Amino acid sequence: MRCPTRRTARLLLRAPEADDVDPLFAIQGDPSAMRFTYCAPSRAATAAFVESYAARFALDGFAPWTAVLVAEDRVVGWGGLNRDPTDPSWGVEVTYFVHPSYWGRGLATELVEEALALAFAEFRLPEVHAFARPENRPSIRVLEKAGFVRVRFVEALERDELRVDARGWRGAGVASRET
Secondary structure, eight states: OOOOOEEOSSEEEEOOOGGGHHHHHHHHTOTTTTTTSOOOSSHHHHHHHHHHHHTTHHHHSOOOEEEEETTTTEEEEEEEEEOOTTOGGGOSEEEEEEOGGGTTSSHHHHHHHHHHHIIIIISOOSEEEEEEOTTOHHHHHHHHHTTOEEEEEETTTTEEEEEEETTTOTTTTOOOEEO
8 A cells, every 4th residue: 555646736746756766865965955954965865764754654544745746747845744753752744845946836835735634634633743943934934824833842853843733724625636
């Protein structure tokens, strides 16, 4: 069983494939693009990272997608609903990264909204968390647009914890399509 494929207005969100490692490493290995989060030191590290998250699908029924910009048939990012494979006790989270040349175009917002549609409309989860460094204002803005609110600063992670529940989710009208 694989993570279901979804479509948003501009993205195809699908299970990661072996051919995705190079374009994902081009993002995740870029210290500037990943300055607020994990920067992969090698292609192998990106492969291991993606595989570790994908392996959670068997346990949780969901895992992050590879984000493909349909108009260009290009991998532009990765993310979605997940539990951190290194510390699942944080609960269900949404996470993402997008290629810098596509920043500011609303693609992260589409990905987050689709992940929340999955969380609330299909899995009926009570809440979803996200973690962002306070200085990462663009990412925090993406999360706030979806209805996330800041809960606290988590010293151990050096990040703000944000949370949204079904009532606070601003994308309740999002029409997701499984393909």
